[in-house]
Amino acid sequence: MTDTFSERVFSGVQPTGNLTLGNYLGAIKNFVAMQERYDCVYCVVDMHAITLPQDPKALVDATRSVTAAFLASGIDPTRHIVFNQSRVHQHAELAWVFNCVARMGWLNRMTQFKEKAGKDRENASAGLFVYPALMAADILVYRATHVPVGEDQKQHLELTRDIAQKFNNDFSDRIAELGLGVPMEVGRERVHGYFPLxxxxxxxxxxxxxxxxxxxxxxxxxxxxxxxxxxxTDTADDIARKIRKAKTDPEPLPSEMDGLEGRPEAANLVGIFAALSGRTRQDVLSEFGGRAFSEFKPALSDLAVEALDPVAGEMRRLLADPAYIDGVLAGGADKATAIAGPVMDDVKRIVGLSA
Incomplete structure (x- = not known):
């Protein structure tokens, strides 16, 4: 694909209960690093949360908690955009357009819907089914070129690309007529595309x-x-206790990566140590190979407390001042709307909802 889109990252986290070490290492820590390389939009995706039943008061608190985690981890709301999704109505507007672009067959293949809906799919909300179209709108309303994703979200990002490509193909002539978008080569096709892949x-x-x-x-x-x-939000004592009691197996740690095969708990703890220390798993095994978990766990505990205790303390301080958090979200929403508003205006013109 050839294009001239400006590089921009969009990242979203659902406000559904306490954030965990998994959220921090799998997402937020990388969000912080990306600030130095990209123009970033960080979103608390509260509209996604209501695809499943939520306690309204708890949802408000959870939205503030995720925002506090963003800020406590080092995301700078003065340099980048931090807001919650429901404050920017263009997300919902573009999602409806994408509902009309996406195909039922595409949505039927989404494995997360099957997992969350369970056996009673007929009783699942329509919102849960079309959730991926809203995710596509979250990303593309900012014409984001990059999204940090875990393995469980790769399928949804592939759908986002499919929706963008179909929109670009369907409306290529109109996009060119209005002088919007850029020439793009997608496979053997050359189209005038408004959204990046x-x-x-x-x-x-x-x-x-x-x-x-x-x-x-x-x-x-x-x-x-x-x-x-x-x-x-765990205390240092909580972190140490949970690592001490974490499930392991009776064998010592191996010295090579292939020794972790068939040992999921050992592989997990080694992976956590590697991520917290910024090293590779092999580096960790080279240091601790042959040692028992009774030696490894205290080292992991000390490392986790060193990394997470300052974040937890700053989160507690921020959550004691909800007015400040709400102000950050409101200011971020204004900046987000300044980008999303013109994009949605263009989309309305492209599809014929405005002149």
Whole structure:
């Protein structure tokens, strides 16, 4: 693909309960690093949260908590945009246009809908089914060129690219007529495209952190057991206790990567150590290979406390001042609207909703 789109990153996090070490290492830590290389838009995607039942008061608190995590981790709202999705109505407007572009077959293939809807798919909300079209709108209303994603979101980003490509193909002549967009080569086709084909960014040695109680399951803020995860608001004592009691196996740590095969809990703890220290997993094994978990866990605990305790302390300070957080979100929404508004105006002209 050839294009001249300006590089911009969009990143979104759902406000559904306490954020965990998995959210921090798999997403937020990378968000902070990206500030130095990209124009960034960081969004608390509260509209996505209501695809499943939510306590309204808890949702407001969770939105502030995610925002506090962003700020406490080092995201700078003066240099980049931090806001919550529902404050910018263009997300919903563009999502409707994309609902009319996306195909039912595409949405039927989304594995996350099947997982979240469970066996009672007929009773799932329509919002949960068309969730990926709203995700596409979140990204493309800013014409974002890059999105940091975990493995579980790659399918949704591929759908975003499909929607962008179909929109560009369907309206190529109109886009050119209005003098919008750029010439693009997609495969053998040459079209005048308005939306970029957004690229995934997968960084760091640990993009997927697993449960401390079951190394085959992703660390989740919705897991019934609080011992399965490290929350960003946990105290130093909480972190140390959870790592000390994390599930392992009786064998010592291997010295080589292939020794982690079939040992999901060991692989998970080594991955966490690598991500927190900014090293590779092999580096960690070279240092701790042959040692028992009784030696490794205290080192991991000290490292986790050193990295997370300052974040937790700053989060607690910020959450004690909700008016400040709300002000950050309001200011970010104004900056987001300044980008999203003209894009939505263009889309309306392209599809014929305005002259």
């Amino acid at each position: 957004t690229e995934p960014v997968i960084e760091g040695p640990a993009t997927r952190i697993m449960s401390l109680r079951d190394g085959t399951k992703k660390m989740s803020k919705s897991d019934p057991s609080d011992m399965s995860r490290i929350n960003l």
